[in-house]
Each structure stands twice: as C-alpha cells, then as structure tokens.
Amino acid sequence: MDAFTGELGSGDRLLMAAIDLIAEKGYNGVTTAEIASAAGLSEKTLFRHFGSKLNLLESAIDRFRYAEEMRQLFEGKLVWDLESDLYAIGVKYHEIMNRNRKLLMISIKDEAHLPGLKERKMQHPHQLLDFLDRYFRTMAEKGKIANGNPRMLAFTFLMANFGAFINDLEAGENYPGIGLDSFIRESVKIFARSVAR
Amino acid sequence: MDAFTGELGSGDRLLMAAIDLIAEKGYNGVTTAEIASAAGLSEKTLFRHFGSKLNLLESAIDRFRYAEEMRQLFEGKLVWDLESDLYAIGVKYHEIMNRNRKLLMISIKDEAHLPGLKERKMQHPHQLLDFLDRYFRTMAEKGKIANGNPRMLAFTFLMANFGAFINDLEAGENYPGIGLDSFIRESVKIFARSVAR
DNA sequence: TATGTCTGTCAGTACTTACTGACATTGTAT
DNA sequence: ATACAATGTCAGTAAGTACTGACAGACATA
Structure with missing residues (x-):
C-alpha cells in the first residue's frame, strides 16, 4: 500500500521525527514520548520498533545518511x-x-x-x-x-x-x-x- | 587571602567547572553533582551560591564573557x-x-x-x-x-x-x-x- | 471465521537528578 | 572565648523519564 500512496511507514515516521527533534534540542533535550507524539504514534510503538532511545538515534542516522554524495x-x-x-x-x-x-x-x-x-x-x-x-x-x-x-x-x-x-x-x-x-x-x-x- | 595566593574563590571555581563541563557535554548532559565535584566542592555549596542550575550557567556566561574583545x-x-x-x-x-x-x-x-x-x-x-x-x-x-x-x-x-x-x-x-x-x-x-x- | 500483525491504552517500575532542611565542622575575626 | 561565615554530610522529596507488561481493538489475509 505504501508503495502506491507514498505514505511513510511507522518506522520511518519515527526516524524522521527523531532526526528533527534531536537536531533541534539535542539527544538529552528530547524525550521518547515527544518523539513518538511528533510522529503521531504512541511511545509504546517507538519501543516496539527500536527497543531503546539510543538505538532509535543510531537507526535514524543510518537511514538518513547521504554517505557518498560528495x-x-x-x-x-x-x-x-x-x-x-x-x-x-x-x-x-x-x-x-x-x-x-x-x-x-x-x-x-x-x-x-x-x-x-x-x-x-x-x-x-x-x-x-x-x-x-x-x-x-x-x-x-x-x-x-x-x-x-x-x-x-x-x-x-x-x-x-x-x-x-x-x-x-x-x-x-x-x-x-x-x-x-x-x-x-x-x-x-x-x-x-x-x-x- | 585570595589576593595574595592567587587562589580562586568557591564561586569562581564552580563557574569555571560549569563552563568546562557544559561546553563538553551540553547543559543536559552534566549534573550539578558532577560540576560541584569537579570544582572540589559539595553540591550543597553549589546551590547555596547559585540557587539553581540554570542560574549557575547564566552566571558563568556573565563572568566569562569577553564582551568587547573584538x-x-x-x-x-x-x-x-x-x-x-x-x-x-x-x-x-x-x-x-x-x-x-x-x-x-x-x-x-x-x-x-x-x-x-x-x-x-x-x-x-x-x-x-x-x-x-x-x-x-x-x-x-x-x-x-x-x-x-x-x-x-x-x-x-x-x-x-x-x-x-x-x-x-x-x-x-x-x-x-x-x-x-x-x-x-x-x-x-x-x-x-x-x-x- | 480464524489467525496474525500492528497499534493504542494504562498502569507501573526503576533510576536519575534538581533541589532542600537539619545539623555538624572548621576557620577567622573580635 | 565567642560569634559568625563558609562548607560538609546526610537523608530525603518531587519530578522527570526510559522502558515494560498486560490487555484490547483494528485490519488484512487465508
């Protein structure tokens, strides 16, 4: 379905919200509840997907790294x-x-x-x-x-x-x-x- | 006495420790206990001097601002x-x-x-x-x-x-x-x- | 219908941390 | 000797926060 609608899956929505908020407020300045809410999902879903806050950040970096662009x-x-x-x-x-x-x-x-x-x-x-x-x-x-x-x-x-x-x-x-x-x-x-x- | 020995007062030691640690780890990344300990003082003394963590940071900025240097x-x-x-x-x-x-x-x-x-x-x-x-x-x-x-x-x-x-x-x-x-x-x-x- | 997957809600645990109060200790000045 | 100012110790409170478990509803697939 996503392939047709262009909508993002829950995982990606969480990753994007994490990047946005951590870039703005810093890792310690943002809570998992805040990130989940910004993604329009529950905190529980965040932990089901990524297990921990740190792993969420690391996953986000992996996902949005434009590695070879230069x-x-x-x-x-x-x-x-x-x-x-x-x-x-x-x-x-x-x-x-x-x-x-x-x-x-x-x-x-x-x-x-x-x-x-x-x-x-x-x-x-x-x-x-x-x-x-x-x-x-x-x-x-x-x-x-x-x-x-x-x-x-x-x-x-x-x-x-x-x-x-x-x-x-x-x-x-x-x-x-x-x-x-x-x-x-x-x-x-x-x-x-x-x-x- | 300080004027003769060149030693810093407790207040200044705390301010310097705060600048050092906050610059390194960020405001949310450092605890008041850590700052006090780095200054060689107790956490209680920190709060007696500055009342709150945020006020400590603001005082530190005021103290160490090299305002007109440029x-x-x-x-x-x-x-x-x-x-x-x-x-x-x-x-x-x-x-x-x-x-x-x-x-x-x-x-x-x-x-x-x-x-x-x-x-x-x-x-x-x-x-x-x-x-x-x-x-x-x-x-x-x-x-x-x-x-x-x-x-x-x-x-x-x-x-x-x-x-x-x-x-x-x-x-x-x-x-x-x-x-x-x-x-x-x-x-x-x-x-x-x-x-x- | 039945089953599995994804999600939400809610209550709760364990830990950290900013901040406080009571009291003791030390050193200095008078 | 006495008073005072600065500090330490210790126990504790209140709030925040990462993270969990139990249960239920929605939805797609077979």
Whole structure:
C-alpha cells in the first residue's frame, strides 16, 4: 500500500521525527514520548520498533545518511574554466551540506553519544580537499592558472564555503544583504582573480 | 587571602567547572553533582551560591564573557600594507575566538536554554565585517589595492577564518599538514594576490 | 471465521537528578 | 572565648523519564 500512496511507514515516521527533534534540542533535550507524539504514534510503538532511545538515534542516522554524495562533485563534468568549475562545485557543496544539515547538527551537539559519527562526516571534506588540490594542479599544468600552493588554495576555498555554511546553519539570516548565491559567485571571483595569469 | 595566593574563590571555581563541563557535554548532559565535584566542592555549596542550575550557567556566561574583545582589532595599529594588516587581523581573530571557544561551544549546543546568547555572540563578526569593509575601501582609495567588491571580499575573508576556526574547534587535528598559522599566512597571500594591482 | 500483525491504552517500575532542611565542622575575626 | 561565615554530610522529596507488561481493538489475509 505504501508503495502506491507514498505514505511513510511507522518506522520511518519515527526516524524522521527523531532526526528533527534531536537536531533541534539535542539527544538529552528530547524525550521518547515527544518523539513518538511528533510522529503521531504512541511511545509504546517507538519501543516496539527500536527497543531503546539510543538505538532509535543510531537507526535514524543510518537511514538518513547521504554517505557518498560528495562523490557527485567528482563525477560532475568539469569544463576546465576556473570560474565555471568553482561555481559549480560551490553550488553542489552547499546543496549537499544543506541536505545533511540536521545530521551535521546532531553530530556537533551530541558527539558524546555518537562515537565515530564525526569521523565519518569528516571523510567528505577530505575527499573534496584532495579533489580540489588535484584540480588546481591540473589547471596549472594546463597553463590556465598561476603556479602556487594548490593545497592551501583548495583548503582556503573549502574553509570559506564551510564557514558560510555553518554561519547559515546556526544563525539563519545573519548578514543582511549577503545571500548564499551571491556569496558563492563573488567568492569564486575572488579566488579566480587570485590565481589568474 | 585570595589576593595574595592567587587562589580562586568557591564561586569562581564552580563557574569555571560549569563552563568546562557544559561546553563538553551540553547543559543536559552534566549534573550539578558532577560540576560541584569537579570544582572540589559539595553540591550543597553549589546551590547555596547559585540557587539553581540554570542560574549557575547564566552566571558563568556573565563572568566569562569577553564582551568587547573584538574591538582590539580596531585599535590595533594598521600599517596599511595589505599582507601585514590581514595577517595581524587573522592572528588576532583566532586568538580571540579560541579564548571564547568554550562559550561558543555552549552557545551552539545549548541555544535552547539561552535565548539571546547567540545574538550577542554575533555582534562581534558584524563589527569585524564592517571594519574590514572600511579597511578595504580605504586601501582602494589609497590606490594600494584594486577596486572591486570590498564587502564581499571582507565577508569571504571572514568566512574562511571562521570556517577554519570551527573546523579546529570541533575536530582538532582534522587536516594533517595544515596548521593554523600556515593557514593564516597562505590564505592572506591568496586574498592579497586577488586584489593586487 | 480464524489467525496474525500492528497499534493504542494504562498502569507501573526503576533510576536519575534538581533541589532542600537539619545539623555538624572548621576557620577567622573580635 | 565567642560569634559568625563558609562548607560538609546526610537523608530525603518531587519530578522527570526510559522502558515494560498486560490487555484490547483494528485490519488484512487465508
């Protein structure tokens, strides 16, 4: 039936409610009764499905992990024009990070309960850093950008976007007049000018 | 006596222990007994001093708030050489942010308990953004850097440093081979090249 | 109809934890 | 010596919360 109606099963409704509430209030800040109620189910059903609160959280993380997404960036077709490529990478980066926003929030707030989650979350940036590093090297070999310190260029670009993401993440409308898209566009120009020949 | 020995009074010991533990485990993740014990005092003494757990946290925030520190950046003597000035600002920024690290962590983890703290914490970046904006404008007027979008340049510089700080903050040694000081130096060079004439 | 599955209700247990009151102890100042 | 201020000990209360067991109703399938 679900396959036809598109409705979610009880298990998934509980997992989604758990992600929402724990991301907002933290693991210790939310009760199992609250989660069940947000899912429109009884607390008893929650325990029948998951046995314990901790297992509910772990299941939720497993279920909503967008594990390999950062690889999309690697598969995206590059056109070997610095500004175009950096812009596309920036847009994709924020797209993925925003989709993972709630899990990120949980991994920040409740690292104590979740050994290993933080480490797994950090694999993505590492992959992206290596990718950008190689990209800049290749661009230099092609003679399209100046020689320099490609790894630090990659790292700074990554940190700028990470900072912008975190800033939005926890504060919403923090800097009036500065939107995400204009930030991506302008910051790409800044980096592009820095390595122009 | 304290004035001579340099020892802290009971109240301050409790406040420090509270900051340490709440930053690490979150408000709901730590008990009053734990805090008192970490301060080497009894739980009873904690309540005699502060009355309630929440009031303890609020007092701790008041006590250890480095409210006006970001202004030091404004008073720091600029030499109107782009690389020197940006480097000095970067170093000072991380110095201040690191000193505020624990309060920052609390404001991220437990915003729920502390309405208004997040807002106060955001005043600093705004001031710094305005300051950088004006600095770049002046540099352009002096003919020392190219004309462009000073506000976005300031914002990107700020975000890069913020991202690097947060990255260290929650993950420690995340990117092997990339230390804070080398990041500041190299990122400054990247931004400087971007606006060189 | 009969059976199995999923769910709700309700009462309850065991544990944690913020917070209190009564009283003793220690050290300091007068 | 006496009074006072700060602290400890200990027992305890009240509330919250993760988690359970017993039972019943709804619904689909055979």
